[in-house]
Amino acid sequence: MSLSHDPADKIAQYAHPERLVSVPWLQENLDHPDLVLLESDEDVLLYETGHIPGAQKLDWHLDLNDPVTRDYVDGERFAEVMGARGVSRESTVVIYGDKSNWWAAYALWVMTLFGHPDVRLLDGGRDAWLATGGEMTTTVPEVEPATYPVVARDDSVVRAFKEDVLEHLGKPLVDVRSPAEFSGELLHMPDYPQEGAMRGGHIPGAASVPWAKAADEDGTFRPRAELEAIYQQEQGLAPGDEVVAYCRIGERSSHTWFVLTHLLGFDSVRNYDGSWTEWGNAVRVPVER
């Protein structure tokens, strides 16, 4: 049984208001038996320092990435990760995290690869909860494991591979890294390993729209009209466009993927998770500076 949508005005204006909840909604629904609350942070220890009561940890590296191949976990492992947290296919999952929900958006995107029906972000993430004086605890909840079905991961809809991007060249690409990463100048800084990329610059034709433009100063998403101004008016993107977003490893671009797909209603956005750590190392792919 899915939980109700957040009726807040700001959220109702987005294309898919069922994908976002506000702090007041969470406060109200925190004890709902069908809700599973997950925290997903950049820092692997932040959850342990204190989290929203009832929240469980979902770590992007340890839980969602395959430990050997550079890929996400398979359906069996995903079912284990979800089941252990008491998530069933019917659960309403709300994810929140640090850094304006970078990693929470990434986790939500990975859950989308497995087609989890009802997964939402907490607008503003961890900081928004703290800003309203929300209670924090270090108590790890004891949850009853659930049976999550083994679902095949579907990489064909919201995920782009390098070969897909090569075929996509000429259509809209959004590079969400910082301007210095986009221009390639960061490679010239001394003593900086650059996450191992051999070349600096961006994929030809990409527009530079740093992910943080979509976030307000408090880390919540900007209202729909402001997002439309950034992506549709300034960049000329249209909701019917096929768009590929990328960054360094696909985490910041998950944030932009969420904005374009769920907040603005674009229907064909893919996240290129190989991103610059693949493209900037690949032999003979075109690079623009």
Added chain:
Amino acid sequence: MSSDPTYTTDLPTPMAELVEDFTAVSEADRLQMLLELSKELPDLPPRYSDRTTEMERVHECQSPLFLAVEVERAGPSDPAVRLFFDAPAEAPTTRGFAGILHESLDGLSPAQVLAVPDDAPYRFGLATAVSPLRMRGMVAMLSRIKRHVSADELADGAR
């Protein structure tokens, strides 16, 4: 170098003891130990506390970390390396890495610090608990520390 990840005989004593503590427990307990060390990381002394912009920023860390290295050469005693770190409370892993290095290296002689193998951060059994990618921050911190100490040694030799 040995392929045994718990090899400690080439580490300075405080670091070897800490490696033994970490590798004796489960991965979950290692994270708790890292969290404890993050809490125990000493505050900056007053002479640095409002000058963090003058300290070195370690870019490889996912979160900002500031590092200062001093070598005490006062009096007849052997020179001692002093380490000063600062990282925000919202970055407990970075603080924990700094805590490991502080506990392991603060007070050692420059020669002892320079002899620490560059792969020492991987001896704590943390790579699978925090992910290999996240270990880079600690590797970078160690190399910055050694570079500072090495530069100080050169300067001292020229004095």
